[in-house]
Amino acid sequence: MKVGIDSYCYHRFFGEVYPHQNQPTKQMTLEDFIKRAKELDVDGVSLESCFIPRFDKAYLSEIKGMLDEFNFDRVYAWGHPDGLEGGKNEAAYDEMIDHIEYANAIGAKVMRVVGSSLMFRFEDHGPQIEKLSRMFTNAMKVADNYDIKLADENHIDYNADEMLEIIHNVNHPNFGINFDTGNFLRVLDDPIQGMEKLARFTFSTHVKDLKINPQAAVNDWYFFSCTPVGDGLVDNQKLAQLLKDANYEGFLAMEIDTLHPDYNDDEDDAVAKSVKELKRIAQSLS
Numbered sequence: 187m188k189v190g191i192d193s194y195c196y197h198r199f200f201g202e203v204y205p206h207q208n209q210p211t212k213q214m215t216l217e218d219f220i221k222r223a224k225e226l227d228v229d230g231v232s233l234e235s236c237f238i239p240r241f242d243k244a245y246l247s248e249i250k251g252m253l254d255e256f257n258f259d260r261v262y263a264w265g266h267p268d269g270l271e272g273g274k275n276e277a278a279y280d281e282m283i284d285h286i287e288y289a290n291a292i293g294a295k296v297m298r299v300v301g302s303s304l305m306f307r308f309e310d311h312g313p314q315i316e317k318l319s320r321m322f323t324n325a326m327k328v329a330d331n332y333d334i335k336l337a338d339e340n341h342i343d344y345n346a347d348e349m350l351e352i353i354h355n356v357n358h359p360n361f362g363i364n365f366d367t368g369n370f371l372r373v374l375d376d377p378i379q380g381m382e383k384l385a386r387f388t389f390s391t392h393v394k395d396l397k398i399n400p401q402a403a404v405n406d407w408y409f410f411s412c413t414p415v416g417d418g419l420v421d422n423q424k425l426a427q428l429l430k431d432a433n434y435e436g437f438l439a440m441e442i443d444t445l446h447p448d449y450n451d452d453e454d455d456a457v458a459k460s461v462k463e464l465k466r467i468a469q470s471l472s
Contacts, residue, residue, distance in 0.1 A: 187429070188228075188230055188468070189440075189465050190439040190440070191232070191440055191461065192232035193231065193232065193233050193234045193237050193263075194232075194237075194263075194266070194442070194443060195440065195442040195453055195456075196214050196222075196453060196454075197443070199212060199213055199453075200213075200214055200236075202236070204444060206402075207444065216237055216239065216249065217249075217252065219237075220252050220253065224256045224258075226457070226458060227461075228437075229437050230258050230436075230437040230439065231253070231259075232261040232262075232298065232392075232439045233261070233262060233294075234266055235262065235263060235285055235288070238288075241288050243291065246291035249292050253292060253293060254293065261296045261297070261298055261364075261390045262292060262297045263297075263298040264281075264282055264289075264297060264298060264300070265278075265282070265298065265299050265301075268300070268303040269300025270282070270299075270302065270321060271305070272301065272309060272311075272318065273313070274306075279325070282325060283328050285297070286334060289332070294334065295333065295334055296335045296336075296337055296389045296436065297329070297334055298338075298339055298390055299325070299336050299337065299339070299364075300338070300341050301352065302314060302343035302344065303343055304341070304343060304407050306343065315352055316355075319351075319352055322336065322352065322361060323355070323358070326358045334360070335360040336361050337363055337364035338352060338353075338363055338364065339364040340366050341366070341369060342372050346375055346380030346383050347383070349363055353384075362388060362389045363384050363389065365380075365384055365388045365425075366394060367394050367395075367420050367422055368392070368396045368420055368441075369392075371419065372396075372407065372409075378428070381424075381425050381429070385428045385429055385432035386432045388429060388434055390436045391437070391438055391439050392440075392441040393415060393422055393440045393460075394415075394418075394420065394440075395412065395413045395414065395416065395417060395418030395420045396410035397410065397413050397418040397446060398411075411444050411446040412442040412444060412456070413445075413448070413456070414449070414456045414457075414463065415440055415459070415460035415463045415467075416460075422438075422464075422467060423470070426438060426468065427471055430471045438468065442456055442457065442460075
Protein backbone atom coordinates (compact mmCIF):
# COMPACT_ATOMS: atom_id res chain seq x y z
CA MET A 187 0.00 0.00 0.00
CA LYS A 188 1.22 3.49 -0.84
CA VAL A 189 1.88 6.35 1.60
CA GLY A 190 1.26 10.08 1.19
CA ILE A 191 0.75 13.43 2.88
CA ASP A 192 -2.12 15.91 2.94
CA SER A 193 -1.03 19.52 2.64
CA TYR A 194 -3.19 20.46 5.62
CA CYS A 195 -0.40 19.11 7.85
CA TYR A 196 1.35 22.42 7.17
CA HIS A 197 -1.66 24.73 7.44
CA ARG A 198 0.11 27.08 9.86
CA PHE A 199 2.88 27.54 7.30
CA PHE A 200 0.28 28.32 4.64
CA GLY A 201 -1.13 31.08 6.86
CA GLU A 202 -4.08 29.38 8.61
CA VAL A 203 -3.41 29.55 12.34
CA TYR A 204 -6.09 28.60 14.89
CA PRO A 205 -6.59 30.92 17.88
CA HIS A 206 -5.06 28.33 20.24
CA GLN A 207 -1.95 27.97 18.06
CA ASN A 208 1.30 29.91 17.79
CA GLN A 209 2.38 31.74 14.67
CA PRO A 210 4.81 29.68 12.59
CA THR A 211 8.49 30.47 12.23
CA LYS A 212 8.38 30.07 8.44
CA GLN A 213 6.00 30.12 5.50
CA MET A 214 5.33 27.57 2.80
CA THR A 215 4.04 27.68 -0.76
CA LEU A 216 2.26 24.88 -2.58
CA GLU A 217 5.43 24.23 -4.54
CA ASP A 218 7.40 24.06 -1.28
CA PHE A 219 5.00 21.44 0.02
CA ILE A 220 5.27 19.29 -3.08
CA LYS A 221 9.07 19.44 -2.91
CA ARG A 222 9.01 18.52 0.79
CA ALA A 223 6.80 15.55 0.02
CA LYS A 224 9.36 14.44 -2.54
CA GLU A 225 12.16 14.78 0.06
CA LEU A 226 10.15 12.55 2.39
CA ASP A 227 9.94 9.97 -0.39
CA VAL A 228 6.19 9.45 -0.32
CA ASP A 229 4.03 8.07 -3.10
CA GLY A 230 1.28 10.67 -3.19
CA VAL A 231 -0.08 13.99 -2.03
CA SER A 232 -3.51 15.31 -1.18
CA LEU A 233 -3.71 18.99 -2.10
CA GLU A 234 -6.10 21.19 -0.13
CA SER A 235 -7.71 23.62 -2.55
CA CYS A 236 -7.66 26.37 0.09
CA PHE A 237 -3.86 26.45 -0.23
CA ILE A 238 -3.80 26.59 -4.04
CA PRO A 239 -3.17 30.27 -4.79
CA ARG A 240 -4.55 30.36 -8.34
CA PHE A 241 -6.86 28.28 -10.50
CA ASP A 242 -5.98 29.48 -13.98
CA LYS A 243 -5.12 26.80 -16.50
CA ALA A 244 -1.48 27.83 -16.78
CA TYR A 245 -0.81 27.56 -13.06
CA LEU A 246 -2.68 24.28 -12.62
CA SER A 247 -0.74 22.90 -15.57
CA GLU A 248 2.50 23.83 -13.78
CA ILE A 249 1.36 22.01 -10.64
CA LYS A 250 0.37 18.97 -12.68
CA GLY A 251 3.82 19.04 -14.24
CA MET A 252 5.49 18.95 -10.82
CA LEU A 253 3.27 16.09 -9.67
CA ASP A 254 3.95 14.16 -12.86
CA GLU A 255 7.70 14.77 -12.58
CA PHE A 256 7.70 13.29 -9.08
CA ASN A 257 5.36 10.48 -10.17
CA PHE A 258 2.94 11.35 -7.37
CA ASP A 259 -0.48 9.86 -6.92
CA ARG A 260 -2.78 12.74 -6.09
CA VAL A 261 -6.08 13.68 -4.49
CA TYR A 262 -7.66 17.09 -4.96
CA ALA A 263 -9.18 18.14 -1.63
CA TRP A 264 -12.05 20.63 -1.75
CA GLY A 265 -14.24 21.86 1.08
CA HIS A 266 -12.23 23.23 3.99
CA PRO A 267 -13.51 24.37 6.41
CA ASP A 268 -17.28 23.86 6.20
CA GLY A 269 -17.97 22.52 2.73
CA LEU A 270 -21.65 22.49 1.84
CA GLU A 271 -22.63 23.45 5.42
CA GLY A 272 -24.92 20.48 5.81
CA GLY A 273 -26.61 21.20 2.48
CA LYS A 274 -27.45 24.82 3.23
CA ASN A 275 -24.84 26.54 1.06
CA GLU A 276 -25.81 26.58 -2.61
CA ALA A 277 -22.93 28.93 -3.46
CA ALA A 278 -20.51 26.37 -2.03
CA TYR A 279 -22.14 23.73 -4.22
CA ASP A 280 -21.45 25.84 -7.31
CA GLU A 281 -17.87 26.28 -6.15
CA MET A 282 -17.50 22.53 -5.64
CA ILE A 283 -18.69 21.94 -9.19
CA ASP A 284 -16.09 24.40 -10.51
CA HIS A 285 -13.37 22.58 -8.60
CA ILE A 286 -14.11 19.29 -10.34
CA GLU A 287 -12.58 20.85 -13.43
CA TYR A 288 -9.58 22.03 -11.40
CA ALA A 289 -9.12 18.54 -10.02
CA ASN A 290 -9.05 17.23 -13.55
CA ALA A 291 -6.52 19.90 -14.54
CA ILE A 292 -3.94 18.60 -12.05
CA GLY A 293 -4.59 15.00 -13.08
CA ALA A 294 -6.47 13.92 -9.95
CA LYS A 295 -8.86 10.99 -10.31
CA VAL A 296 -10.23 11.41 -6.76
CA MET A 297 -11.62 14.64 -5.32
CA ARG A 298 -12.27 14.93 -1.60
CA VAL A 299 -15.45 16.84 -0.85
CA VAL A 300 -16.94 18.07 2.42
CA GLY A 301 -20.64 17.93 3.19
CA SER A 302 -20.61 19.53 6.61
CA SER A 303 -18.40 20.24 9.61
CA LEU A 304 -18.34 20.48 13.37
CA MET A 305 -20.08 23.86 13.05
CA PHE A 306 -23.33 22.11 12.10
CA ARG A 307 -23.08 18.78 13.91
CA PHE A 308 -25.61 19.68 16.63
CA GLU A 309 -28.32 20.50 14.10
CA ASP A 310 -30.84 17.88 12.95
CA HIS A 311 -28.91 15.54 10.68
CA GLY A 312 -31.93 14.15 8.85
CA PRO A 313 -32.59 17.23 6.68
CA GLN A 314 -28.85 17.68 6.17
CA ILE A 315 -28.40 14.15 4.86
CA GLU A 316 -31.38 14.54 2.54
CA LYS A 317 -30.02 17.78 1.05
CA LEU A 318 -26.45 16.51 0.78
CA SER A 319 -27.57 13.30 -0.89
CA ARG A 320 -29.35 15.34 -3.53
CA MET A 321 -26.37 17.69 -4.01
CA PHE A 322 -23.86 14.87 -4.36
CA THR A 323 -26.14 12.97 -6.73
CA ASN A 324 -26.20 16.01 -9.01
CA ALA A 325 -22.47 16.58 -8.61
CA MET A 326 -21.73 13.06 -9.82
CA LYS A 327 -23.30 13.94 -13.17
CA VAL A 328 -20.51 16.49 -13.61
CA ALA A 329 -17.75 14.31 -12.13
CA ASP A 330 -18.70 11.54 -14.56
CA ASN A 331 -17.70 13.81 -17.44
CA TYR A 332 -14.12 13.74 -16.11
CA ASP A 333 -14.13 10.17 -14.76
CA ILE A 334 -13.43 11.58 -11.28
CA LYS A 335 -14.49 9.92 -8.05
CA LEU A 336 -15.95 12.10 -5.29
CA ALA A 337 -14.98 11.15 -1.73
CA ASP A 338 -17.03 12.76 1.04
CA GLU A 339 -14.99 13.21 4.23
CA ASN A 340 -16.26 12.50 7.73
CA HIS A 341 -15.47 16.00 8.97
CA ILE A 342 -16.29 15.93 12.69
CA ASP A 343 -19.92 15.93 11.63
CA TYR A 344 -21.43 12.50 10.93
CA ASN A 345 -20.88 9.02 12.32
CA ALA A 346 -20.17 5.99 10.15
CA ASP A 347 -23.82 4.98 9.79
CA GLU A 348 -24.74 8.47 8.61
CA MET A 349 -21.87 8.52 6.10
CA LEU A 350 -23.05 5.13 4.86
CA GLU A 351 -26.58 6.49 4.49
CA ILE A 352 -25.34 9.31 2.26
CA ILE A 353 -23.35 6.85 0.14
CA HIS A 354 -26.34 4.56 -0.26
CA ASN A 355 -28.59 7.51 -1.10
CA VAL A 356 -26.27 8.73 -3.87
CA ASN A 357 -25.92 5.15 -5.08
CA HIS A 358 -23.12 5.75 -7.58
CA PRO A 359 -20.02 3.55 -7.96
CA ASN A 360 -17.76 6.62 -8.09
CA PHE A 361 -19.13 8.23 -4.93
CA GLY A 362 -17.64 7.17 -1.62
CA ILE A 363 -15.74 8.39 1.40
CA ASN A 364 -12.50 10.11 2.28
CA PHE A 365 -12.07 8.12 5.48
CA ASP A 366 -10.53 10.24 8.25
CA THR A 367 -9.25 7.84 10.88
CA GLY A 368 -9.31 10.46 13.66
CA ASN A 369 -12.53 12.32 13.02
CA PHE A 370 -14.79 9.41 13.90
CA LEU A 371 -13.12 9.25 17.31
CA ARG A 372 -13.88 12.95 17.72
CA VAL A 373 -17.61 12.23 17.42
CA LEU A 374 -17.16 9.22 19.75
CA ASP A 375 -17.65 6.68 16.98
CA ASP A 376 -15.30 3.70 16.84
CA PRO A 377 -12.96 4.10 13.82
CA ILE A 378 -12.51 0.32 13.51
CA GLN A 379 -16.24 -0.33 13.39
CA GLY A 380 -16.56 2.57 10.97
CA MET A 381 -13.93 1.11 8.67
CA GLU A 382 -15.60 -2.29 8.76
CA LYS A 383 -18.69 -0.60 7.35
CA LEU A 384 -17.00 1.80 4.95
CA ALA A 385 -13.76 0.24 3.70
CA ARG A 386 -15.26 -0.90 0.40
CA PHE A 387 -16.49 2.66 -0.25
CA THR A 388 -13.18 4.34 0.64
CA PHE A 389 -11.46 6.19 -2.21
CA SER A 390 -9.01 8.28 -0.16
CA THR A 391 -7.87 8.74 3.42
CA HIS A 392 -6.71 11.12 6.09
CA VAL A 393 -4.65 9.09 8.52
CA LYS A 394 -4.60 10.77 11.91
CA ASP A 395 -3.49 9.66 15.33
CA LEU A 396 -4.86 11.39 18.41
CA LYS A 397 -4.51 11.68 22.16
CA ILE A 398 -6.17 13.83 24.80
CA ASN A 399 -4.90 17.40 24.99
CA PRO A 400 -4.88 18.50 28.66
CA GLN A 401 -4.82 22.15 27.59
CA ALA A 402 -8.16 21.82 25.75
CA ALA A 403 -11.67 21.85 27.16
CA VAL A 404 -13.60 18.61 26.76
CA ASN A 405 -15.95 20.26 24.27
CA ASP A 406 -13.14 21.75 22.16
CA TRP A 407 -12.88 20.01 18.79
CA TYR A 408 -9.16 19.52 19.42
CA PHE A 409 -9.65 17.84 22.81
CA PHE A 410 -8.27 14.89 20.88
CA SER A 411 -5.18 16.48 19.30
CA CYS A 412 -2.88 15.02 16.67
CA THR A 413 0.27 13.05 17.37
CA PRO A 414 2.68 11.39 14.98
CA VAL A 415 1.10 8.19 13.67
CA GLY A 416 1.80 5.44 16.19
CA ASP A 417 1.88 7.65 19.29
CA GLY A 418 -1.86 7.97 19.88
CA LEU A 419 -5.11 6.12 20.43
CA VAL A 420 -6.04 5.22 16.86
CA ASP A 421 -5.23 1.70 15.65
CA ASN A 422 -4.09 2.72 12.17
CA GLN A 423 -2.44 -0.67 11.68
CA LYS A 424 -5.82 -2.39 11.93
CA LEU A 425 -7.50 0.27 9.82
CA ALA A 426 -4.90 -0.16 7.07
CA GLN A 427 -5.38 -3.93 7.14
CA LEU A 428 -9.12 -3.50 6.72
CA LEU A 429 -8.48 -1.24 3.73
CA LYS A 430 -6.14 -3.76 2.17
CA ASP A 431 -8.68 -6.53 2.71
CA ALA A 432 -11.21 -4.38 0.84
CA ASN A 433 -8.79 -3.91 -2.09
CA TYR A 434 -8.29 -0.20 -1.41
CA GLU A 435 -6.58 1.40 -4.40
CA GLY A 436 -5.56 4.73 -2.88
CA PHE A 437 -2.73 5.78 -0.59
CA LEU A 438 -2.54 6.38 3.16
CA ALA A 439 -2.43 10.18 3.40
CA MET A 440 -1.34 11.29 6.84
CA GLU A 441 -2.87 14.50 8.16
CA ILE A 442 -2.33 16.81 11.12
CA ASP A 443 -4.81 19.54 11.98
CA THR A 444 -3.80 20.69 15.46
CA LEU A 445 -0.64 19.16 16.89
CA HIS A 446 -0.63 18.00 20.52
CA PRO A 447 1.42 20.37 22.73
CA ASP A 448 3.84 17.54 23.58
CA TYR A 449 5.33 17.99 20.11
CA ASN A 450 6.29 21.67 20.43
CA ASP A 451 4.72 23.00 17.21
CA ASP A 452 7.03 20.87 15.08
CA GLU A 453 4.63 19.63 12.43
CA ASP A 454 7.42 18.80 10.02
CA ASP A 455 9.06 16.40 12.47
CA ALA A 456 5.65 14.85 13.23
CA VAL A 457 5.05 14.40 9.50
CA ALA A 458 8.43 12.73 9.03
CA LYS A 459 7.81 10.35 11.94
CA SER A 460 4.32 9.58 10.63
CA VAL A 461 5.59 8.82 7.14
CA LYS A 462 8.14 6.42 8.60
CA GLU A 463 5.45 4.65 10.64
CA LEU A 464 3.02 4.49 7.73
CA LYS A 465 5.70 2.95 5.54
CA ARG A 466 6.24 0.34 8.25
CA ILE A 467 2.50 -0.33 8.40
CA ALA A 468 2.24 -0.57 4.61
CA GLN A 469 5.08 -3.07 4.41
CA SER A 470 3.65 -5.20 7.22
CA LEU A 471 0.20 -5.75 5.74
CA SER A 472 -0.63 -9.36 5.04
